[in-house]
Amino acid sequence: MFMLAFSPEAKTRMNRFNSAVPDDEYLADSNVSFYLSDAVTQLLEHKEEYTQFGVIRYFAEYFSSVKNSNHVLFREYNYIRATPHNRASFIRVFWRCYRQIGKSGEVLSMLEYRSLLQLLCPDFPLEVVQSAARIVLLDDAIDCLMSFSDFLYALQLQFYYSEFLDSVLTIYQDLLAGKSPNTVIVPTSTSIERLPSVAAEESDKEEQQQDGVEASTLAQCIDALCDRFKRSHPPRSCMREVLEQTNKVSYYSFLMSLAKHESINQTIGALPSMAEFLVDPEMDQELDKL
Numbered sequence: 001m002f003m004l005a006f007s008p009e010a011k012t013r014m015n016r017f018n019s020a021v022p023d024d025e026y027l028a029d030s031n032v033s034f035y036l037s038d039a040v041t042q043l044l045e046h047k048e049e050y051t052q053f054g055v056i057r058y059f060a061e062y063f064s065s066v067k068n069s070n071h072v073l074f075r076e077y078n079y080i081r082a083t084p085h086n087r088a089s090f091i092r093v094f095w096r097c098y099r100q101i102g103k104s105g106e107v108l109s110m111l112e113y114r115s116l117l118q119l120l121c122p123d124f125p126l127e128v129v130q131s132a133a134r135i136v137l138l139d140d141a142i143d144c145l146m147s148f149s150d151f152l153y154a155l156q157l158q159f160y161y162s163e164f165l166d167s168v169l170t171i172y173q174d175l176l177a178g179k180s181p182n183t184v185i186v187p188t189s190t191s192i193e194r195l196p197s198v199a200a201e202e203s204d205k206e207e208q209q210q211d212g213v214e215a216s217t218l219a220q221c222i223d224a225l226c227d228r229f230k231r232s233h234p235p236r237s238c239m240r241e242v243l244e245q246t247n248k249v250s251y252y253s254f255l256m257s258l259a260k261h262e263s264i265n266q267t268i269g270a271l272p273s274m275a276e277f278l279v280d281p282e283m284d285q286e287l288d289k290l
Contacts (some may be wrong), residue, residue: 164233
């Protein structure tokens with residue numbers, strides 16, 4: 001059996017055990033079945049190329065690339081987002097490939113960042129890049145220029161936790177509209193509670209949306225969401241810490257605080273700390289050789 005690199009969440013779970021991990025738990029945490037299936041598919045599609053140097057060597061190199069996080073280069077979007085390890089690997093590859101942009105102090109537009117992403121993943125969707133840009137720019141005009149570090153930490157949060165953030169956005173929008181989150185509301189029902197702003201002027205609505213929602217209420221809803229959420233989500237302690245610092249919060253200001261949270265960055269494990277963001281001795285040595 002090939003030993004794979006675990007996602008940060010999987011490592012945390014695995015560290016709880018002092019004895020050998022059960023086979024089924026190892027397979028689930030490391031997504032071995034997924035990688036085996038992909039390896040076989042790639043072998044069959046390119047068998048003339050790979051069988052020249054032997055099937056055993058092919059599998060060894062495939063799983064070595066998975067362990068070293070090089071396996072996501074030039075792969076399709078559905079592949080790079082298929083596992084937590086793939087998502088973290090792609091973020092790290094993007095950082096290593098374009099770190100020099102940060103070192104030079106250049107600022108780029110959303111479309112320029114998307115072009116860079118598509119050089120590594122040709123079908124990387126515009127929607128994900130737009131969502132990351134909205135985090136940086138707090139939902140303002142997303143054609144503004146952004147620093148490499150701001151964009152990358154926002155992209156990391158959006159890409160790695162996309163499903164969870166979609167659910168948080170739904171909750172936020174429900175709270176903003178005065179609805180009870182996670183409850184099916186029939187439009188004709190007379191029991192629907194309305195906020196005072198529903199009958200107010202349009203300008204009052206816009207002002208309320210800019211103010212955001214009660215941070216304590218959003219915190220309670222997010223805590224309940226974490227109880228039933230089956231996929232990766234940011235540590236609860238980090239989200240509580242952010243929400244306890246303010247009375248009202250908007251969706252994108254909440255996400256911006258999470259994107260800059262060092263504990264979340266460490267949990268994902270793809271990028272260095274913000275203080276060491278521009279430091280990569282191994283890559284610097286390769287560049288010096290060139």
